[in-house]
Amino acid sequence: MSTALPHTGSYYAASVPPATPRAPLHGQVHADVCVIGGGFTGVNTALELAERGLTVVLLEAQRIGWGASGRNGGQLIRGLGHDVSRFAHWVGEEGVRFLHDAGSASVDIVRQRVQRNGLECDLRWGYCDLANTQRHWQGLHEELQELQAQGYPHTLRLVEKQDLHQVVASDVYAGGLIDMGSGHLHPLKLIQAEAALAQARGAVIYEASSVRRIEKGPKVKVFTDHGQVTATTLVLGCDAFLEDLEPALEGKLLPAGSYVIATEPLGEARARALIPQNMALCDQRVALDYYRLTADHRLLFGGACHYSGRDPANIAEYMRPKMERVFPQLKGVGIEFQWGGMIGISANRFPQIGTLPSAPNVYYAQGYSGHGLNVTHFAARILAQAIAERESRAVDLFARVPHRTFPGGKRLRSPLLALGMLWYRCKELI
Numbered sequence: 121m122s123t124a125l126p127h128t129g130s131y132y133a134a135s136v137p138p139a140t141p142r143a144p145l146h147g148q149v150h151a152d153v154c155v156i157g158g159g160f161t162g163v164n165t166a167l168e169l170a171e172r173g174l175t176v177v178l179l180e181a182q183r184i185g186w187g188a189s190g191r192n193g194g195q196l197i198r199g200l201g202h203d204v205s206r207f208a209h210w211v212g213e214e215g216v217r218f219l220h221d222a223g224s225a226s227v228d229i230v231r232q233r234v235q236r237n238g239l240e241c242d243l244r245w246g247y248c249d250l251a252n253t254q255r256h257w258q259g260l261h262e263e264l265q266e267l268q269a270q271g272y273p274h275t276l277r278l279v280e281k282q283d284l285h286q287v288v289a290s291d292v293y294a295g296g297l298i299d300m301g302s303g304h305l306h307p308l309k310l311i312q313a314e315a316a317l318a319q320a321r322g323a324v325i326y327e328a329s330s331v332r333r334i335e336k337g338p339k340v341k342v343f344t345d346h347g348q349v350t351a352t353t354l355v356l357g358c359d360a361f362l363e364d365l366e367p368a369l370e371g372k373l374l375p376a377g378s379y380v381i382a383t384e385p386l387g388e389a390r391a392r393a394l395i396p397q398n399m400a401l402c403d404q405r406v407a408l409d410y411y412r413l414t415a416d417h418r419l420l421f422g423g424a425c426h427y428s429g430r431d432p433a434n435i436a437e438y439m440r441p442k443m444e445r446v447f448p449q450l451k452g453v454g455i456e457f458q459w460g461g462m463i464g465i466s467a468n469r470f471p472q473i474g475t476l477p478s479a480p481n482v483y484y485a486q487g488y489s490g491h492g493l494n495v496t497h498f499a500a501r502i503l504a505q506a507i508a509e510r511e512s513r514a515v516d517l518f519a520r521v522p523h524r525t526f527p528g529g530k531r532l533r534s535p536l537l538a539l540g541m542l543w544y545r546c547k548e549l550i
């Protein structure tokens with residue numbers, strides 16, 4: 121797998137004490153379940169399975185949280201990312217209701233895990249969807265009505281343009297929708313705490329253990345450079361980094377680069393003047409901006425979605441104009457951290473969760489399309505229910521939604537999508 125996008129430069133990596141590396145796998149081991157991938161999907165699946173009494177071995181190519189899970193915007197937002205009523209044809213009306221509930225239940229899993237285990241991850245509640253245009257503003261009205269009709273249990277409130285400075289000190293938006301059931305957190309702290317919890321429950325984690333090959337069968341064999349795991353069940357939690365490890369999933373998702381900067385510490389007063397209620401914020405465009413304050417009063421500002429495979433030469437220079445467009449009052453502020461990460465995008469933006477057609481004992485969960493912090497936790501829960509409790513209704517429901525293979529083969533897939541996205545962005549300007 122690719123080792124691009126090292127953690128160097130990430131605010132997250134700089135703001136936690138360096139974790140002691142876990143040993144790589146050497147030799148042969150056996151387990152009920154082998155999990156590949158040390159992000160939120162893999163770690164939480166391992167944790168949930170260990171809590172259900174199964175023996176679990178997790179293999180991570182780099183370090184726990186090295187992928188998207190340890191570098192994302194930290195926005196813990198309700199929902200599965202996009203309108204799930206689009207999938208009524210495949211899952212039925214009852215299925216759509218289940219998916220709506222899943223969007224809120226997934227945040228509850230994180231909430232409960234953090235609260236019950238006292239995990240320290242700077243979790244704060246409060247999120248605001250921001251409308252860039254009148255059309256978006258109308259969309260937020262509709263979203264509010266839908267959430268209320270579904271019985272969404274948390275406080276929701278529309279904020280008119282003239283009142284928006286109570287939420288964000290910017291003049292670029294047409295209005296916002298506050299949701300007190302969503303929020304933000306330090307994702308690297310969370311994943312490290314969850315990995316420690318999984319180990320405390322009995323899961324065995326190996327780092328620096330890239331899986332090179334899988335041999336399917338009633339017992340699955342998984343090969344790294346120096347070791348082998350034999351397991352009854354395998355879980356693939358590799359998301360944007362899967363590459364060609366599993367041919368059946370080839371081309372089902374596209375890795376896209378997203379980029380984040382963190383300013384120098386602004387001091388509490390200046391930081392709170394930008395985002396008075398310390399909420400997470402995100403706008404509605406295709407190439408959206410997402411931002412929030414950190415616990416040490418920096419502005420953490422993310423955005424962009426690059427399908428080209430080419431990262432900006434200087435992420436800070438690339439992101440600064442986006443930040444200064446929203447907050448002109450930050451012109452010239454010091455940017456201390458800049459980093460990027462890979463998002464696994466699926467063609468319909470719906471998470472891909474299921475078993476391989478050729479191997480019912482090989483599960484996968486991926487393709488959260490930029491909205492994975494909560495959904496990975498839900499995916500882990502339902503995978504564990506299917507594997508440990510033989511309760512597979514939720515996984516089966518997700519698996520009913522078909523996922524197109526991106527056209528263009530390995531070479532043309534990314535450029536074709538980059539062109540498609542350019543078309544969407546041009547449409548936004550009209």
Ligand SMILES: Cc1cc2nc3c(=O)[nH]c(=O)nc-3n(C[C@H](O)[C@H](O)[C@H](O)COP(=O)(O)OP(=O)(O)OC[C@H]3O[C@@H](n4cnc5c(N)ncnc54)[C@H](O)[C@@H]3O)c2cc1C
Pocket residue numbers: 121156157158159160161162179180181182183184185186187188189190191192193194195196197329330331332357358359360361362365378379380410422460461462463464485486488489490491492493494496
């Ligand atoms: C910059 C950025 C900002 C984002 N912001 C948000 C946000 O604010 N809110 C939100 O909800 N979502 C956000 N996301 C999306 C979210 O982070 C992801 O959906 C989620 O973390 C995916 O978790 P995962 O465990 O499936 O994958 P990852 O965290 O990417 O983990 C996959 C792991 O698998 C390992 N792996 C891959 N292949 C192998 C192999 N062959 N052998 C062993 N190990 C292997 C990799 O090393 C990696 O550690 C963002 C993503 C990015 C990149």
